[in-house]
Amino acid sequence: MIYLHIHGRLGNQLFQYAHARYLQYITGDELVIDYRDVFLDHADLSEESLARYNVIPYRKANGTEIPKTIYYLIRIAWHLKPINHLRTKYYIERLICPILALFGICYYDSNCHIMHYRPKKGKFNYIKGWYESPKYFSKIDDIIRKEFTPKESLLPKDQLLYERLKRKESICVTVRRGNFVNDPNLAARYNVCSTDYFRKGVEYIQNILSDTLVYVCSDDNEWCRKNLAFKGEVIFERNGLNPSEKLYIMTACRNFVISNSSFSWWAQHLCDNKDKIVVAPKKWRNENPEPTDIKEDYWKYID
Structure with missing residues (x-):
């Protein structure tokens, strides 16, 4: 067993x-x-x-x-x-x-x-x-x-977004907040991604690719709308998606700027674009020893 x-x-x-x-x-x-x-x-x-x-x-x-x-x-x-x-x-x-x-x-x-x-x-x-x-x-x-594909189909409007993210040079920006910023103990350990990090990450990919579509996913969409601004077209995920739906739509994106979270890690890993660009924080946690085996060889690291 x-x-x-x-x-x-x-x-x-x-x-x-x-x-x-x-x-x-x-x-x-x-x-x-x-x-x-x-x-x-x-x-x-x-x-x-x-x-x-x-x-x-x-x-x-x-x-x-x-x-x-x-x-x-x-x-x-x-x-x-x-x-x-x-x-x-x-x-x-x-x-x-x-x-x-x-x-x-x-x-x-x-x-x-x-x-x-x-x-x-x-x-x-x-x-x-x-x-x-x-x-x-x-x-x-x-x-x-194969096993990490949802059993249920997306709603028609979400399926249309999924297909559009697959076609475009899309960039999924995942912003983890929640207890990473609200809990002082956890914030000291895990709050490593600043607004500057997300801006630099998107700019890095946009300097390589043209005509990008930025898809922002977060557990605090209101904060993202007020504090994050990117060039070109930007779509913020809609409220009301369950976690498996959220993750599945994220995997449709062709490129990623991830947070130091397991949820955003799976989005980039399950993406099937062999040419994907993945930007990750250089420091995964403010702890010593820092986890290293979670990191992928193809990532581009930014402070």
């Missing part, structure tokens, strides 16, 4: 599923997903995000499937890891994760560099972490791309 203890919002969940799906692929075992943390931590989320995608069938867990030995080992590991000191957490995980792996536990959430896990075929494998790197699923990337 591949038991995925999933958490976070859609972008995070896609990374976690992709890693668990790879482990399921090489073992052939059943995939079981525990959504309890998602519903506990995010009161506005009332559905399983993956249910909107063409993912493989999975069984929904309630926690009783976890063997007692593994449960207590997870609790011990959780208490050993410091919450707010990333460097210490990283080095502790380097020590304890190989030991946990002997018991079928892949519990790694410092997310600084990838750690490889060999699942035990036919046994209980507990998976929890962020796994924000394409290296966790690169061997089945084609499968992941």
Whole structure:
């Protein structure tokens, strides 16, 4: 069994599923997903995000499937890891994760560099972490791309926009705000993308390509309309889209200026334009050690 203890919002969940799906692929075992943390931590989320995608069938867990030995080992590991000191957490995980792996536990959430896990075929494998790197699923990337297509069709007006973004030299600008700016603790760690960064990113692509269409996506569209101005035609995403619709429309764009967020990472990754230009922030987080394995080789970095 591949038991995925999933958490976070859609972008995070896609990374976690992709890693668990790879482990399921090489073992052939059943995939079981525990959504309890998602519903506990995010009161506005009332559905399983993956249910909107063409993912493989999975069984929904309630926690009783976890063997007692593994449960207590997870609790011990959780208490050993410091919450707010990333460097210490990283080095502790380097020590304890190989030991946990002997018991079928892949519990790694410092997310600084990838750690490889060999699942035990036919046994209980507990998976929890962020796994924000394409290296966790690169061997089945084609499968992941197919499974991360929405089951439902877009509304006609959204389909027209999707097709227009595919035809034009479009630039998707993703602006993550929310708790990245409203929560002082998180802002100190994650607020790395300034208005100047987005302006420079769009200008960089526009200096290479002509007649561009800028598509701005954000969790704070009102702020974007007031604070971001770009040359040429600019479209702001409409309100009312669910996360899978938002992401699917974003993937139609041919080029990207991304934020340091998992949601915008997936937009550029799932885009099928082989000549895409992707601008990313040079610094992904204000933490040390900084995550590096989430970065793609083809990105153009801007301060």
